[in-house]
Amino acid sequence: MHRLFATAIAVSAFALTACSGSEEAPGEEAASEYNARQYMQAINDIGRLDDQEQDAARKPGELLAFAQIDRGDVVGDFIMGGGYVTRLLATAVGADGKVYAFQPEEFIAFRPEYATEQDETVRRYSDNDGNPINIFPVRGPLVEPGWPEQLDTIITVMNFHDLYLDQFPEGTAEQAIGNLYDALKPGGTLILIDHVASEGGGVEAANTLHRLDPQMAMDALTAAGFVSEAxxxxxxxxxxxxxxxxxDDEIRGQTDQIAWRFVKPE
Known part of the structure; x- marks a missing residue:
């Protein structure tokens, strides 16, 4: 089984190479290279068959294109949850890339299944001896994951508002954002997807509705040095x-969500 997943990664990496270059017209800007269609190998990866029922709402191809993921990238999935984004990234970065799947110790303490889900995701992309191929687990405090190396991109999906929950110490959001900034290479990008709160919702919206106040988040990110790019x-x-x-049942899966890309200046 593990060998099957390893083969799928190698095949996907080859296919992405084949479809990402030769048809581009001379002089096209780099941004035009990124579109949902080019990530079909990642979307159809055998390691994420169970995820595909969520794809209509979560738009994996559009997410990868917006994040501008390339083969060979080193990407961090910040607060990986059940692993949907981690598994999506596995084939998108190819056999030469790496995905660091971060599960906070605080989340595991609250819900031990998060550790099991992290282990299972890594296992799917390991060789026959249990050695990770290109997904590597990271566990640590929420404010200091302990990334093994600097990253090209960090993606955080529907979890950024958790930095403002009352059960965490004061200053958690600022410390975590500072760590995200430091973890990126110069020129690296942070991709943030989260449920939108009403204007002025602040930390109360994070705690009562699990939504993110856009202005509060924007102010915190730019204060840390991030530059809004798209x-x-x-x-x-x-x-x-x-x-x-x-x-809530009447809105679950149908929330308005922000999709932001920030860059760490070079």
Missing amino acids: ESDIYSQPDDPLTANVF
């Missing part, structure tokens, strides 16, 4: 009133 409406849901808890 935003996308790929997860826009204009009918979301922004007032319901994201786990």
Whole structure:
């Protein structure tokens, strides 16, 4: 089974190489290279068959294109949760890339299944001897994951608001954001996807609705040195009133979400 996943990664990496270069017209800007279609090998990866029922809502190709993921990239999945994004990245970065899947110790203490889900995701992309191929587990405090090396990109999906939860010490968000900044290579990017709160929702929206106040987040990120580079409406849901808890049945899976790309200046 492990060998099957290893082969899938190698085949996917070859296919991505084949489809990402020769048809580009001379003089096209680099940004035009990124589109959802080029990531079909990653989307159809055998290691994420169980994830595909979520794809209609989570738009994996559009996410990877917005994040501008390339083969060979070193990417961190910050607060990996059940591993959806980690598994999506596995083939997208190719056999020469690395994915560091971070599960905070605080989250594991709250819900031990997070550790099991991390272990299972790594196992899917390990060789017959249990050695990781290109997904590597990272565990540590929320504010200091302990990334093994500097990263090209960090992606955090629907978890950034957790930095503002009351059960964490004061200053957690600022410390975590500072660590994310330091973890990136100069020129590296931070991709942030999260549920939108009403204007002025602040930390209360994070704690009561599990939503992120965009202005609060923008101010914190730019204060840490990040520069806003792009935003996308790929997860826009204009009918979301922004007032319901994201786990409520009437809104779950249909929340309005921000999609931001920040860069660490070179």
